[in-house]
Amino acid sequence: MRAPKNKESCLSASENLSIATGLMLTLYIERKTMAIRKDMALANRIKDARIRAGLSQAELARRCGVSPSLLCNLENGKIKSLRHSTLLQMSKTLGESPEWLTFGNGHTKPSSTRSKFEHDFLVDFHKLSAAERKIVARMVHSLVMDKLVQK
Known part of the structure; x- marks a missing residue:
């Protein structure tokens, strides 16, 4: 599928650069955040996941x-480990892998402000060359403009 070449549906070079820069910055920040989360202790990973899940301590405790x-005491670092059954229930409730909660290995779920689809799209977009990114940006812009015209 080729992007239309009329002026209304094409982005300028500066708009393409702005879109690409924004996407790259977002991806960079997300990767840095995941790297920081990997270095956290069990207590911090559980607290971080609980907050991202929008649960209070009391609600998470009840569900687990x-x-x-x-x-x-777990979130304050006074308790350093959990029973396996408790870890599995907490993992399921928080939507995180037991490996990530325990060791920080693997990936945490994508940011709640971005869907998995959007996250995966940004990862794939990052793998493209600059020329390919411009093509994708033009295609997306063209689709949006077509949708606006149809309304």
């Missing part, structure tokens, strides 16, 4: 079948 004080 543990006392709120146990979860509080």
Whole structure:
């Protein structure tokens, strides 16, 4: 599929550069955030995942079948490990892998402000050459303009 070549549906070089720069910056920030999360201790990873899931300590504790004080002590680093069954329930409730919660290995789920599709798109977009990124940007712009015209 080729992007139309009329002036209304093509982006200028500066607009293409702006879009590409924004996408690259977003991807860079997301990768740095994941790298920082990997270095966190169990306590911090659980707290981070709980906050991203929008759960209070009391709600997470209830859903995992543990006392709120146990979860509080866990997030404060006073407890360094969990029973396997508790870890699995917490992992399921938070939508994270047990490996990531325990060791920081693997990937955490994408940012809640971005869907998995959007995250994967940015990763793939980053793999393209500058010329290919311009083509994709023009195609997306063309689709948006066509949708606006149809309304």
